[in-house]
Amino acid sequence: MTYRNRVTTLAGLDSIIVFTAFYVSYWTLSPELVIFKNPMLLATVITLLIGHHIFSFIYKLYSKAWEYASVGELTTIVKAVSLTIAVAAIMQELFFHNIYVRALMITWMLHVLLIGGSRFTWRVFRDHFVYNKKDIKKTLIVGAGAGGTMVARQLLHNHDIELKPVAFIDDDPKKFKLDVLGIPVVGDSRQIPDIVEKYKIENIIIAIPSLGKKELNKIFAECTKTKAKTQTIPMLEDLMTGKISVNEFRDVQVEDLLGRELVELDMERISEYVAGKTILVTGAGGSIGSEICRQICKFNPQKLILVGHGENSIYLIEMELRKKYIGKIEIFAVIGDIQDRARMFEIMEQHRPAVVYHAAAHKHVPLMEFNPREAVKNNIFGTRNVAEAADTFGVNTFVLISSDKAVNPTNVMGSTKRFAELVIQSLAQNSHTKFVAVRFGNVLGSRGSVIPLFKKQIQAGGPVTVTDPEMTRYFMTIPEASRLVIQSGALARGGEIFVLDMGEPVKIVDLAKNLIKLSGFTEEEIGIHFTGLRPGEKMYEELLNENEVHPEQIFPKIHVGKVKLIDSSILNLLIEELLEMSQTEMHDTLLAVANNKYDFSTMVSVVN
Known part of the structure; x- marks a missing residue:
């Protein structure tokens, strides 16, 4: 039905209702009265008709969707009818010096009842007949x-x-x-x-x-x-x-079940060190790096420098942010490998950032076990390149993205992340730049996360592969991890390792069971197969070892770890020697240093 036909139909129906309400009220009180022979009654009914239509247009009674009528619409009807009756009463007083109060009251009651009933009848009809679906x-x-x-x-x-x-x-x-x-x-x-x-x-x-x-x-x-x-x-x-x-x-989603409770950020403190500043993010095309960029943009930096080795991932995050913050934030996409020391110094010199978030790293545990040299080149030398460039060109705050695998590591990846922590802590001792690290548990939805793997296995009909029924991990979402990084930068004084209180660890097998259920299957339909630990994997992850735990929180759910430092000259000498080692010797040295079991006595004598 068109709008014009709708208005015509409702106006005609209302005219009949107004006349009926008026006639019934006067007939109830005085059956002998004949409306068309009584000038006052005739003038009153005409006034009621005209008044009703005027107030119906004012209150839009003809344009409302009455199939969704509720108390609000009933209130509107009462207002329109009451004003119509009031106008009729004024007309009777002005022209006939007499108000038929009882008749007008009955008319008002019948008017509201019939108008409201006519509208709500359509809703009842629609609910019970028109939309009464069998497949509900x-x-x-x-x-x-x-x-x-x-x-x-x-x-x-x-x-x-x-x-x-x-x-x-x-x-x-x-x-x-x-x-x-x-x-x-x-x-x-x-x-x-x-x-x-x-x-x-x-x-x-x-x-x-x-x-x-x-x-x-x-x-x-x-x-x-x-x-x-x-x-x-x-x-x-x-x-x-x-x-x-x-x-x-x-x-x-499984993220709903495993994500920890959100920590309220100190928005004012973050804004003070981000707003209007130049911010640089390495690994800006990765899962964590790209989310850090999204979160940072909410605090209105002047410039955002996106540094990454992969051109496609950097292009995607650049286009996303440019579209959303066009004219608000200057965004620069920079292709560069953190292993290229000269390139890192060139980028720092050109853009002079106030804050650097270093998210670029190799993170895959089994792959790095078989490629320790690449892990060293990227995670240790790459971090040193970016950190020393930041120190040279006066960066105010440098935040390293570390990992819970840096605690008592049993693998190359965790050991190189611990080395990276040592590098920035060494620099922090004699630098105006505030160097800090942030340790994370597993990040839900990131590249290499177990969840995408489980989903693919479920889509393929199973089984879901779990290393061990007792294996546990800490979990957090990508946005939560990124917020923690930003908050940690605002809390930085220099040399800290920030650790989030991530609550209770989660059994991987429970995660697999939840994903199977959420995918609409049962464990009988999609089996779970236990494969045993992969090279370098631990049964349980830790966020701090016993010697690192600091009793106080500096921010809700954020701890500062107490970590033993290594003399910078000794550390640099050891790092330079790493690439000259065989793969086996490199592997053993990384683990020994990261677990505080390396004998530095020979190096001390060389340095001295």
Whole structure:
């Protein structure tokens, strides 16, 4: 129906309603009165008709979508009808010096009842007949609060979504047995399996946007006992900013279950050392480096220098940021290998950054076990090149991205990251540049992460390969890791190793089981195969060893590690000798130094 036809139809219907309400009210009080023979009654009905149509246009009663009518629309009807009756009363007083109060009151009541009824009848008809689909999916909403209410309202109103809310659950006992939008609250999260079976639920929506990770894990564990599909709504911050609407349901991701609770950043302190400054990021095309760039841009730097060896990855992040921050931030894409010392000095001299985030590194544990020379060249020599260039050209803050594998390392990759920490700590002793390192656990979704591997194995029909049933790891998301890097730079005084309190480690086998369930399979359909530890792998990762732990936190969930230093001249001599060693000797030397078991006595005599 076109807008013009819609207005004509509603105006005609309303005219009949106005006349009927007026006639019935006067006939009820004085059956002998004949409207068309009484000038006052005739003038009143004409006034009512004209007044109603005028106020209907003012309050847009003819342009509202009445299939979504609610209390707000009823209030608008009452306002329009009340003003119409008031105009009729004024007309009676002005021209006939008499107001038929009782008749006008009955007219008002019938007018509201009939106009409102005509509009809401269409909604009832639409809900129960037009959109009564047979393939609708019965849906259980977890959370009867504001988020759950919004979800229920969206599902009730949006009939393009084939989900029908039939019940709420909520852990607040005060809400039990209440009705929300006509939907009952039937129990708490512990009863999910029974409720799903009782109501034949096919879909579960977790509608608590502020839900913590531990609580989400508990609820999801109950959901996994059913065959219902489990979804969730966007994060609270995305809903508040309008970035995502509440009806954009998505499947529960493994990141939702494993990511730690967010740490609130000191925005003012970060802004002080980033806003209006030149920032340089090495490895800017990588998973961590590119996310650091995205997060940094939120603090309005003057210039952002994207340094990377791979031209395609640097091009992609450059195009992404240029599109979003055009005219706001100067963005420079620089191709350069951190192993090229002259190139690193050239870049530092040209751009003179205030802050450097060094994310470029080789990180794959088994690959570096068989290629220790490349790990040394990139992770140690490359870090030294960038750090010494930063020192030479007066960089204010240098932040090294390290790893939990640098703690008591059993592999080449972890050992070279520990060496990199030693390099910057050595420089920090006599430099105006504040050199710091940040240690991370495993980063969800990054290149080389176990999750993409598991997903590919599941897509291929399995099995999912896990090294050992007892293997555990710490996990954090890429945005969380990047925020920590930025916050650490703001806290830097020089020489620190910052470590995040990442909570409890997660068993890799539990991660595999969750991914299988989230992918819509059972463990019987997608098996789990244990392969044993790969070269260089540890059963358990650590963030600090016993001698490094500092009792105090300098920021919520951020610790500073106490690490033994090595004399800079001895360290430089050892680094220069590394590339002259055989692969086996290099491997053993790296592990010995990183684990504080190397005999430096011969080097001390050479230096002296």
